[in-house]
Amino acid sequence: MSDLSHLQSELERAQFLQDTFIAFATNDNIGGDQQDYEELRRHFLANPKTKSLVPDWLRARRNANEFWHFVKYEFDTYSERREFIWNQMAPLLEYCESLTQAPADSHIETELARFNVDEITHIWQKALERKTRDPEGAITIAGTMLESVCKHILNKRKIEYSSNKIELPELYKLTAKNLNLATDQHTEPIYKQILGGCSSIINGLGALRNKLGDAHGHGEIRAARPAARHAALAINLAGTMALYLLETYHQQEKK
Template structure:
């Protein structure tokens, strides 16, 4: 028990962090242990972390923050206003429940796709990006595999489901959807579609290197939340592209 059990969600934590900073900046009592715990938790959230001010990332404890704030502003009023102005857009963002536009679009498309398991995998990958980066990487790759298999099954294209690699699955799917680079003559399309193939191959490699699908040696490479964020977003974008293309061929 660390005395933070009353903080039930992200909004509570951000508001509490703001209050700790205001208290320290204006001569009040502020728990440095709480500050360090909450600060670390918030900075592991990829979206919110991007919005946090630089000075919060560099001041790892309240003593460091005190040295920073007392040199920056002489009065309590100025310090309060500085902290409130820094936190206000973050609090508004979290209160509104906003999401990255790409995430929302992918979520909508996958939820309307025929296979419930694919949307479930997407939801699990999003959920585990921070708490379990390795699992999120594995799930995102599996989700993309499922999208390819679903499309190939619907088109009655045979493949070895027990041993085929993601890169081969994508190659078959791309060919069926006229997305293979060699099926186009315009250089710009060949380049873009070749890039898509590279992304899929990279996802397979990332999963093999960093995901939890394979055992690792004495010095394992541990993925961070940013690696999982990259893998999940890339897999989601490619799944969206494949499903949108597939759906357009059925109209």
């Protein structure tokens, strides 16, 4: 029997099953093997709720070889196969994700909506939607949301910047300086430490997007690919920082 003890939640099991489909459909090195396919198939078919959400072809194809013979004749290219699998697995993944919905997601969404910046709210919702089925895309969108927040504030303050060339860390640095959030604008050690941590988060998100996101092409097959938990981390960090910047800006505007 396959050892899937490292999968702690239904969401992780569903994500791993999706990765396994992609592995067999595209000759990729993610996901599981033949036994994992069969074990996860049995697992989700045994639950009446998840049984109704799995793709029809999973019910009919008992092992990975049968799945391979199905998918290779349906779609010629790897990209078509990935898109097909993502779309087919979306209902199951969305259900499993709802079982472990983070309270931070709804809180951040509610707070962002208070500022009436439709573009930023839309980007946040888009990141959440792609968190499970497309972690790479969600990580990229998380960075895009922070860029949009910084640009929104700078535009409101009529601060000039190079919109096409500036990277997220520099964009944040300029925004933080304008909001009096730069470490060199404070002398109290605890504030300098916290604000330095904020800067580190931004730099980390920028690096994560470049390394694991889909904003840039990758010249070779990567051994590491982001999972839903990596995307969730990036999204929630970006959401928290976005709220902090917007709240600081609006508080200063009231004075």
